[in-house]
Amino acid sequence: VNQNRAYASSGNSAFKRLAALAPLSDQDLAALARSADAPTRFAAHREILREGAPAMAPSIILSGWACRVRQFSDGRRQILSFLLPGELIGMCHQHEPLAATSLVALTHVDLCRAPSAGNEDEGSGLAEAYAVSGALEEFYLFRQIARLGRLSAYERMLDWMFEMRDRLALAGLVADDSFPMPITQEGLADALGLTSVHVNRTLQLMRREGLVELRGGMARLIDPQRLMSLIDYRPAHITAARGG
Amino acid sequence: VNQNRAYASSGNSAFKRLAALAPLSDQDLAALARSADAPTRFAAHREILREGAPAMAPSIILSGWACRVRQFSDGRRQILSFLLPGELIGMCHQHEPLAATSLVALTHVDLCRAPSAGNEDEGSGLAEAYAVSGALEEFYLFRQIARLGRLSAYERMLDWMFEMRDRLALAGLVADDSFPMPITQEGLADALGLTSVHVNRTLQLMRREGLVELRGGMARLIDPQRLMSLIDYRPAHITAARGG
DNA sequence: CGCGTTCTTGACTGCTTTCAAAGATGGTGG
DNA sequence: CCACCATCTTTGAAAGCAGTCAAGAACGCG
Numbered sequence: 001v002n003q004n005r006a007y008a009s010s011g012n013s014a015f016k017r018l019a020a021l022a023p024l025s026d027q028d029l030a031a032l033a034r035s036a037d038a039p040t041r042f043a044a045h046r047e048i049l050r051e052g053a054p055a056m057a058p059s060i061i062l063s064g065w066a067c068r069v070r071q072f073s074d075g076r077r078q079i080l081s082f083l084l085p086g087e088l089i090g091m092c093h094q095h096e097p098l099a100a101t102s103l104v105a106l107t108h109v110d111l112c113r114a115p116s117a118g119n120e121d122e123g124s125g126l127a128e129a130y131a132v133s134g135a136l137e138e139f140y141l142f143r144q145i146a147r148l149g150r151l152s153a154y155e156r157m158l159d160w161m162f163e164m165r166d167r168l169a170l171a172g173l174v175a176d177d178s179f180p181m182p183i184t185q186e187g188l189a190d191a192l193g194l195t196s197v198h199v200n201r202t203l204q205l206m207r208r209e210g211l212v213e214l215r216g217g218m219a220r221l222i223d224p225q226r227l228m229s230l231i232d233y234r235p236a237h238i239t240a241a242r243g244g
Numbered sequence: 245v246n247q248n249r250a251y252a253s254s255g256n257s258a259f260k261r262l263a264a265l266a267p268l269s270d271q272d273l274a275a276l277a278r279s280a281d282a283p284t285r286f287a288a289h290r291e292i293l294r295e296g297a298p299a300m301a302p303s304i305i306l307s308g309w310a311c312r313v314r315q316f317s318d319g320r321r322q323i324l325s326f327l328l329p330g331e332l333i334g335m336c337h338q339h340e341p342l343a344a345t346s347l348v349a350l351t352h353v354d355l356c357r358a359p360s361a362g363n364e365d366e367g368s369g370l371a372e373a374y375a376v377s378g379a380l381e382e383f384y385l386f387r388q389i390a391r392l393g394r395l396s397a398y399e400r401m402l403d404w405m406f407e408m409r410d411r412l413a414l415a416g417l418v419a420d421d422s423f424p425m426p427i428t429q430e431g432l433a434d435a436l437g438l439t440s441v442h443v444n445r446t447l448q449l450m451r452r453e454g455l456v457e458l459r460g461g462m463a464r465l466i467d468p469q470r471l472m473s474l475i476d477y478r479p480a481h482i483t484a485a486r487g488g
Numbered sequence: 489c490g491c492g493t494t495c496t497t498g499a500c501t502g503c504t505t506t507c508a509a510a511g512a513t514g515g516t517g518g
Numbered sequence: 519c520c521a522c523c524a525t526c527t528t529t530g531a532a533a534g535c536a537g538t539c540a541a542g543a544a545c546g547c548g
Contacts, residue, residue, distance in 0.1 A: 052481075070390040073476045078393040080386045092336050096379040096482045101386055135340040141385045142324045142345055146314040148392035149322040149437030153536070184494065193393030198536055200496060232317045237296075238340045397504070428526065442504055444528060 011036040011062040011110065013171035017086025018060075020170050021136075022128035022240040031115035031126070036062055039110040048103040048111070055099050057113055059089045064109035065182055067191070068101045079191035081141060082106075082164070086171045088114055092134045107182045128240050135238050140167070148193045153202050155231050156192045161212065161219060162233045181219040255280040255306040255354065257415035261330025262304075264414050265380075266372035266484040275359035275370070280306055283354040292347040292355070299343050301357055303333045308353035309426055311435070312345045323435035325385060326350075326408070330415045332358055336378045351426045372484050379482050384411070392437045397446050399475050400436045405456065405463060406477045425463040 015032055018024065024032075039062055042048050048066060049056050061083050068080040080101055083089060089103065091114065117127035143163060147156050161181075168179045185203065186196040194202075206212050211227060213220040221227060259276055262268060268276075283306055286292050292310060293300050305327050312324040324345055327333060333347065335358065361371035387407060391400050405425075412423045429447065430440040438446075450456050455471060457464040465471060 068386065070386065070394075072390075072394065076394045078390045080389045092378060092382075096376070098481060100379070100383045100480075100482065132340070134336060135344070138336075138382075138385075139344045141382075141389065142312065142314065144389050145324045145385065145392060146316075146322040148389060149435075150314075150316065150320045186494080191393075195537055196495085197497090197538080200494095201536095204496080236344075237342060238344065430526080439505055440527085441506080441529090445504095448528080 013173050014060055014062045014086035017171040018129045021132040022125050024125040024129065028125045035112045035115045039112045042105040042109045044105055044107050046105045048105055049099050051099055051102045053099050055096055056090050058091045059111045060114045061085050061087050062110035062112055065106040066109050067104055067106055069104050070101060077190045081144060084167050084171065085173065088130060088133050091130050106187065132238060132240050136236060139236050139238060153194050153198055157202055158227055158231050159233055160192060161221060162228065165221060166235055177224055178218055178220040180217060182217045257417055258304055258306045258330035261415040262373045265376040266369050268369040268373065272369045279356045279359045283356045286349040286353040286355065288349055288351050290349045292349055293343050295343055295346045297343050299340055300334050302335045303355050304358045305329050305331050306354035306356055309350040310353050311348055311350055313348050314345060321434045325388060328411050328415065329417065332374060332377050335374050350431065376482060376484050380480060383480050383482060397438050397442055401446055402471055402475050403477055404436060405465060406472065409465060410479055421468055422462055422464040424461060426461045
């Protein structure tokens with residue numbers, strides 16, 4: 001694959017996301033660019049941070065997918081949340097000295113330090129983007145809980161795909177309801193609280209019904225309008241607080 | 245019931261929790277006491293905040309249990325998280341103008357504004373307590389996800405009871421592994437992603453096995469040491485960051 | 489081209505839900 | 519103090535969604 005081009009544009013979509021969350025000044029963008037100049041790279045499946053290890057510096061996902069994972073002693077695994085391009089790690093809760101969960105790279109991942117945002121009260125663009133990003137992260141956690149607690153396998157998968165679409169769209173990674181989905185069916189199972197066998201069956205059912213297309217790591221939602229009504233999907237309506 | 249005494253001591257356990265998270269100065273305690281002088285009261289089952297409504301001022305639960313809820317259009321309900329005495333609402337993500345989830349009182353609840361903590365960087369006791377509380381809140385969300393995603397009904401209930409014990413212990417509300425559990429089996433079902441029927445059956449099984457005692461809104465774990473090994477329970481090890 | 493990972497399929501099991509109804513509990517008002 | 523009512527708990531039988539085990543096919547990478 002043409003990794004060169006991928007790395008050349010690394011961070012591009014990440015910046016796009018942050019700029020979408022709050023207006024960024026040239027100064028903000030310069031700080032981001034400087035930070036992204038020295039990315040840390042992780043290969044797929046590599047552990048970025050282990051539960052119980054000293055916490056990480058606040059960071060930005062420049063490219064690739066990562067996830068938080070809880071590994072049980074008997075082998076069971078649960079993906080707690082996903083970390084997509086432009087999303088942040090360890091911004092808000094830096095007061096905890098130890099990482100509460102492991103972080104694992106699902107694909108090649110480029111990471112960089114999140115430039116500090118100055119005083120949060122001054123309405124700096126970066127500070128605002130960070131705050132909105134934090135609010136979104138919490139929102140996604142709530143959604144994951146509702147998904148696991150009350151949705152059927154079928155509903156979980158649709159709901160999850162919609163969320164991924166919306167989150168990737170912030171980074172400009174969605175074109176025509178088609179978006180990258182670089183995760184195995186076993187990975188999906190670990191995220192949705194199912195088995196890979198059942199994920200497979202459900203996926204095939206959805207394909208037969210013409211609801212989604214899956215090819216080569218890309219997903220496409222066929223009739224979003226109709227699907228959203230099927231599953232009571234509510235997009236995030238979290239934006240930067242206007243004025244003051 | 246002797247509500248008078250209950251209200252006289254309202255906030256007592258809440259203060260205890262915050263003081264357990266970080267050392268509080270007399271100034272901090274005075275600010276808390278002042279705030280708690282003007283509590284807002286909610287009757288059981290009352291809605292504290294509706295999804296989509298303007299967000300609430302940062303607040304402290306002085307007494308009682310509340311929860312975040314996601315209500316589906318077809319009647320399904322999922323309790324996303326619990327809010328116990330001394331826990332905080334809306335501290336970190338005040339930048340979102342609208343509430344992302346509904347808040348409902350499970351019992352009578354007394355609420356008060358969280359006194360502002362001055363500059364977070366100055367190591368004020370309150371600011372530190374708020375930060376640790378935020379980290380814990382996130383940790384509990386992760387745990388809820390793992391619980392719903394990968395544990396059986398039996399395991400979910402034990403795991404949840406352990407978490408409640410530990411959280412209530414911070415507020416000094418646990419004596420001899422016995423603690424208040426003012427929630428119906430249907431409420432438990434909504435929190436654990438089960439049906440009330442199955443919660444009931446599972447609870448009875450656990451009682452028959454002599455693992456727990458449940459009487460009059462109080463729960464008691466019989467042999468915590470043994471139980472914890474059964475379910476791979478990991479206590480939170482989040483504390484205030486030392487030094488700096 | 490060969491090997492390992494991932495995907496697919498089938499048969500069977502089982503945990504959990506559903507539906508329905510009876511029993512207990514607790515608070516309220518007469 | 520007791521009857522009454524709503525809410526909560528308990529129980530049974532039957533159905534269903536998802537898990538388990540196992541093996542073969544397809545895919546992608548080196």
